[in-house]
Amino acid sequence: MALWAIDLDGVIWRGPDPVPGSPEAVEALLARGDRVVFCTNHAMSPDSKLAHLRAMGVPDCPVVTSGDAVVSACAGAASVLVLGDPTLVAHLRSSGLPATDVRDLPDGAPAGSVDAVVVGALEDWNRSRIGMAADAIRSGARFLATNDDATYPTTGPAGPRLLPGNGALVAAVATASGRLPEVTGKPHPPMAAVIVERHGPVDVVVGDKPETDGGLAVALGARFGLVLSGVTAAEDLPVRPEPWAVADDLAALVASPL
Secondary structure: OOEEEEOOEOOOEEOOEEOOOHHHHHHHHHHOOOEEEEEEOOOOOHHHHHHHHHHOOOOOOOEEEHHHHHHHHOOOOOOEEEEOOHHHHHHHHHOOOOEEEHHHOOOOOOOOOOOEEEEOOOOOOOHHHHHHHHHHHHOOOEEEEOOOOOEEEEEEOOEEEEEEOHHHHHHHHHHHHOOOOEEOOOOOHHHHHHHHHHHOOOOEEEEOOHHHHHHHHHHHOOEEEEEOOOOOOHHHOOOOOOOOEEEOOHHHHHOOOO
16 A cells, blocks of 8 residues: 655646546545545645645545645744735644734734744735845744745646746745745655654655655655646656656556556
């Protein structure tokens, strides 16, 4: 019985649309006795991702997000300022952290005493709010990034496209504050530790980004299955780390022999 750690964006779905065959591929893994944990660098709450999975007909499996990893990194913080999705703020609060959404503060006002600034996935970027996060970091707060992914795969009127990922937002805060972040998501140790502590040793990591998903596989001592339904395209091959298997999508990968 193998444990599969499967990415979401670019693997299970691309923007609002499921990658064809992905729900059935997860069903096939579970039917043959394997276990699945979804792991994503998109720093929304695990519950919000689970709801999205259910809406697409994907069987219920545990979800680990980079928000879980940042919770561990923030342990003991007396105040956390968040530049991220509202569900990330809610997740930090439900985990016992005193989190404040920077957008709830008066625009341009000092954030006050802040132990840590967390920068996570955010749909709409606001120059002033980015500046407020940078102000807090310059004043001595720890700078934590849920991930530094450069791109985010989605779908637009003309078909598949890549939007700026959280790494671009993190870069803006880093440039404005003059500080580099501590990154907690894939492939960094905090994310790997959360997955193993909750679910045990991982046998296969599936994803669309060698630098994050492949790096996580290396960190976990697992096989790396690369799918070409997200960021990486066939013309980008070969990649490092070298995948155990390359497939057009999750359905094709699951059909590959272990």
